[in-house]
Amino acid sequence: MKFFIDTANLDQIREAMDLGILDGVTTNPSLMAKEGIRGEENIRKHYIDICNIVDGDVSAEVIATDYDGIIREGKELAGLHPQIVVKVPMIKEGVKAIRQFSKEGIRTNCTLVFSPGQAILAAKAGATYVSPFIGRLDDISTDGVELIAQIVDIYRYYEFDTQVLAASIRHTMHIIQCAEVGADVVTCPLNPILGLLKHPLTDIGLEKFLADHNKK
Ligand code: E4P
Numbered sequence: 173m174k175f176f177i178d179t180a181n182l183d184q185i186r187e188a189m190d191l192g193i194l195d196g197v198t199t200n201p202s203l204m205a206k207e208g209i210r211g212e213e214n215i216r217k218h219y220i221d222i223c224n225i226v227d228g229d230v231s232a233e234v235i236a237t238d239y240d241g242i243i244r245e246g247k248e249l250a251g252l253h254p255q256i257v258v259k260v261p262m263i264k265e266g267v268k269a270i271r272q273f274s275k276e277g278i279r280t281n282c283t284l285v286f287s288p289g290q291a292i293l294a295a296k297a298g299a300t301y302v303s304p305f306i307g308r309l310d311d312i313s314t315d316g317v318e319l320i321a322q323i324v325d326i327y328r329y330y331e332f333d334t335q336v337l338a339a340s341i342r343h344t345m346h347i348i349q350c351a352e353v354g355a356d357v358v359t360c361p362l363n364p365i366l367g368l369l370k371h372p373l374t375d376i377g378l379e380k381f382l383a384d385h386n387k388k
Pocket of ligand 1: 339
C-alpha cells in the first residue's frame with residue numbers, strides 16, 4: 173500500500189518524507205488556499221516545489237470544468253514536472269477528458285468520487301487513480317470504508333489497472349481499515365500517519381529496557 177500525504181504544506185511534506193515512508197502527495201484547491209497559495213503562477217511554482225521535495229506522484233487539480241478547459245489546463249499542469257498527475261473531477265466533461273489524457277499517456281487522478289458507479293466510469297475512461305472520499309461519506313452517515321471495499325472488489329474482478337486511492341482520511345483507523353480492504357493508496361494528513369506510530373506498550377517496554385540497561 174502506497175502512502176500519500178494530503179496537504180500543500182511544505183513543512184509537513186518534508187516531515188513525512190524524512191520519515192522515509194512517503195510515496196506521493198495529493199493537493200486540492202482548498203488545501204492550496206489554506207496555505208495562502210493564490211494566483212496561477214504561484215500555484216504552479218508551488219507544485220514544482222512539492223515535486224522537488226518528494227520522489228513520487230504529485231496530484232495537481234484542474235479548475236476548469238469544460239472539456240476544452242480541462243484538456244488545456246491538464247496539459248499545462250502535466251508539462252510542469254514528470255511527477256505531476258492531473259486531478260480531474262468526476263463530471264461528464266471530466267470523464268471525457270480522462271479518456272483523452274489516457275490516450276495521450278497523461279496520468280490522471282479522478283477526484284470527488286462517492287459511488288461504485290462513478291469509480292467504474294473512472295476506470296473505463298483509463299484513470300491512473302480513482303479517489304473515493306471516505307471521510308465526507310462518514311460525515312453523512314454512510315460507510316466510506318465500505319465504498320473502498322466495493323471498488324477494490326469490482327476493479328479486481330474486471331482486472332482494471334486504475335489504482336484505488338482512498339482520500340478524505342480523517343484518522344488513523346481509516347488507514348488501517350483501508351489497508352484491510354485492499355486500497356492501493358491512502359492519502360492522509362500528517363497526523364493520522366504519525367498516529368500509526370503510537371502504542372502505550374511500546375513506550376512502557378522501551379522505558380523498561382532502557383532502565384534495565386542502565387541498572388548498576
Ligand atoms: C483528496 O485528494 C482530497 O484532497 C482530500 O482527501 C479531501 O479531504 P477532505 O474531505 O478532508 O477535505
